[in-house]
Amino acid sequence: MNIIVCVKQVLDPEIPPAKFKIDPETKQVIPPPGVPPVISVYDERAVEAACRLKDTHKGNITVISMGSEKAADVIKHAISMGADDGFVLSDAAFENLDSFGIAYVLSKAIEKIGGYDLVLCGRQAADWGAGQVGSILAEILGIPIVTLACDIEAADKNIKVKRIVSDGYEVLEAPLPSLVTVSSEIGLPRLPAGMRLMIARKKQIPVWTAQDIGAEASQLGTDNAHTEITGLSVPDRKTECEIITGATSSEAAVNLAVKLNELK
Amino acid sequence: MDSKGVLVCGEIADGQLAPITIELLGIGRKLADDLGEELSALLMGSNIGDVGQEAIAYGADNVYVAEDSLLENYNSDAYTQVAANLCKKVLPSIVLLGHTDIGCDLAPRLNGRLGGGLAMESMALSIDPATKLLVSTRPVFGGNAHATVLSKTARPQMATVRPKTVPPAERDDSRQGKVIPVEDKIDPAAIKVKVVDRIKEEVEGVRLEDAEVVIAGGRGMGNAQDFGKLRELADILGGAVGATRVACDEGWAAATLQVGQSGKVVSPKLYIAVGLSGAMAHIAGCLGSKYIVAINSDKEANIFNVAHFGIVADHKEILPTLIEKFKELKAG
Numbered sequence: 001m002n003i004i005v006c007v008k009q010v011l012d013p014e015i016p017p018a019k020f021k022i023d024p025e026t027k028q029v030i031p032p033p034g035v036p037p038v039i040s041v042y043d044e045r046a047v048e049a050a051c052r053l054k055d056t057h058k059g060n061i062t063v064i065s066m067g068s069e070k071a072a073d074v075i076k077h078a079i080s081m082g083a084d085d086g087f088v089l090s091d092a093a094f095e096n097l098d099s100f101g102i103a104y105v106l107s108k109a110i111e112k113i114g115g116y117d118l119v120l121c122g123r124q125a126a127d128w129g130a131g132q133v134g135s136i137l138a139e140i141l142g143i144p145i146v147t148l149a150c151d152i153e154a155a156d157k158n159i160k161v162k163r164i165v166s167d168g169y170e171v172l173e174a175p176l177p178s179l180v181t182v183s184s185e186i187g188l189p190r191l192p193a194g195m196r197l198m199i200a201r202k203k204q205i206p207v208w209t210a211q212d213i214g215a216e217a218s219q220l221g222t223d224n225a226h227t228e229i230t231g232l233s234v235p236d237r238k239t240e241c242e243i244i245t246g247a248t249s250s251e252a253a254v255n256l257a258v259k260l261n262e263l264k
Numbered sequence: 265m266d267s268k269g270v271l272v273c274g275e276i277a278d279g280q281l282a283p284i285t286i287e288l289l290g291i292g293r294k295l296a297d298d299l300g301e302e303l304s305a306l307l308m309g310s311n312i313g314d315v316g317q318e319a320i321a322y323g324a325d326n327v328y329v330a331e332d333s334l335l336e337n338y339n340s341d342a343y344t345q346v347a348a349n350l351c352k353k354v355l356p357s358i359v360l361l362g363h364t365d366i367g368c369d370l371a372p373r374l375n376g377r378l379g380g381g382l383a384m385e386s387m388a389l390s391i392d393p394a395t396k397l398l399v400s401t402r403p404v405f406g407g408n409a410h411a412t413v414l415s416k417t418a419r420p421q422m423a424t425v426r427p428k429t430v431p432p433a434e435r436d437d438s439r440q441g442k443v444i445p446v447e448d449k450i451d452p453a454a455i456k457v458k459v460v461d462r463i464k465e466e467v468e469g470v471r472l473e474d475a476e477v478v479i480a481g482g483r484g485m486g487n488a489q490d491f492g493k494l495r496e497l498a499d500i501l502g503g504a505v506g507a508t509r510v511a512c513d514e515g516w517a518a519a520t521l522q523v524g525q526s527g528k529v530v531s532p533k534l535y536i537a538v539g540l541s542g543a544m545a546h547i548a549g550c551l552g553s554k555y556i557v558a559i560n561s562d563k564e565a566n567i568f569n570v571a572h573f574g575i576v577a578d579h580k581e582i583l584p585t586l587i588e589k590f591k592e593l594k595a596g
Contacts, residue, residue, distance in 0.1 A: 135372035146457055165462075168465040171459070174458075226381040241568045260573070
């Protein structure tokens with residue numbers, strides 16, 4: 001089974017909010033110094049889903065990431081989990097693309113790789129979280145899509161996917177090739193270990209430009225953008241926190257219980 | 265041809281308009297009035313009955329009704345096909361969907377097919393008076409920032425709207441409108457993905473998303489046994505237990521109990537955060553709570569910045585007494 005996984009490198013969402021700074025002028029986030037970017041959490045689950053399928057059915061996992069050349073780090077992370085190959089898609093023309101632009105670039109890279117049975121994406125990115133690249137990508141590639149997967153099983157020419165819904169899940173059957181977006185309910189990603197880490201470290205990650213994948217400049221200009229971000233702000237959420245005290249910790253606990261009991 | 269009007273993609277639950285659809289008709293009516301254009305609704309199902317009239321009572325000028333056995337339950341391929349065909353015919357300027365199980369799947373696909381501009385999970389929508397464009401405000405970076413998004417030229421302008429963020433439309437049964445059957449037949453060959461089963465999962469006790477009280481723990485709980493104490497407190501208060509990503513990763517809590525950006529978003533009356541620092545991704549899941557209480561030994565922890573009440577102490581010194589006192593208070 002040949003699987004292509006699309007991953008994104010994002011700001012680490014596990015930072016304290018105090019480190020989160022934006023530039024309202026450029027509508028961009030200012031990367032906090034000393035905090036390395038990470039693989040987007042849902043994309044890591046998509047890599048995990050791919051690895052599980054490979055565990056059972058053999059095959060090949062190729063990971064692609066559009067971003068700066070540093071995106072090689074998240075591809076190496078995916079390889080350390082069990083992916084085989086990876087490509088970074090980087091070009092000045094790829095900067096600040098909207099969901100349609102991103103999906104277009106990914107589709108060109110996927111067409112160049114070719115021969116795939118399954119394309120996996122995270123359900124949304126942990127940063128801008130537009131939640132639509134996978135769906136647009138499937139439309140461009142002209143393949144079926146299942147969103148919000150919490151389990152994927154493969155049979156001969158089919159996959160069976162559990163799709164998470166608010167009160168349970170649906171079971172869907174899709175032909176191959178298809179695209180599936182993966183949700184965190186699929187479970188924890190494996191920890192890279194031993195040999196895999198070494199393989200990942202040594203792996204060369206080629207960088208593909210717009211020209212390499214045949215992406216046309218006419219599709220990438222800002223004139224072609226479907227959406228535009230016109231403002232970015234951080235809502236003011238600071239509350240007055242009343243610190244409950246007491247002569248002892250127990251007394252503080254009693255005071256808190258009484259206080260909270262009066263609230264309702 | 266110019267696109268015009270607002271179209272709400274409705275949802276039907278138990279033979280009635282779903283609450284989110286009544287909310288969408290409310291905001292849709294306002295946007296349509298601001299533009300001086302019509303509000304329409306699309307309803308898909310197998311036997312819709314009078315629900316079309318209900319949509320008119322809630323403000324729709326036109327209701328497109330697509331009835332087919334293939335539309336009985338949500339099927340992504342079938343619903344996308346019907347909605348896309350209707351949009352190509354009616355050419356709405358704005359299309360609104362709920363940020364729900366259906367909308368989260370349908371909206372991006374529909375947008376991909378129509379080539380519009382979509383803002384997912386919108387919290388506020390308005391018409392810019394000068395440009396007459398739809399302006400959507402949506403959470404980014406797990407709700408730690410808000411972005412305003414618009415589409416200059418791509419049509420339709422689309423948005424999914426989070427449930428309970430806009431007031432519902434008021435019902436007025438004297439309102440007049442047209443119910444228009446959608447005549448196009450669904451092409452069964454275009455239905456590639458089939459729903460073979462739907463499983464309702466029963467949860468023990470109160471569902472985390474519905475709970476009025478949530479007791480959440482993080483890394484500071486230290487081990488599974490201490491984490492288990494939170495369940496005791498939750499039971500006394502009739503609440504549910506939540507966890508940070510770390511607590512789930514450690515195996516102290518089931519992954520389904522994760523609160524935060526990659527987990528559940530909760531908005532209880534009372535959120536008691538124990539032994540958790542309040543990382544950006546976690547805060548994203550609990551900011552809608554009415555009262556946040558922090559119990560943490562580190563007085564610099566971010567959770568105190570968003571909490572209304574706090575105790576600076578080790579949870580081990582607080583939880584046992586808190587549990588006993590609540591027992592006493594509840595016994596009355």
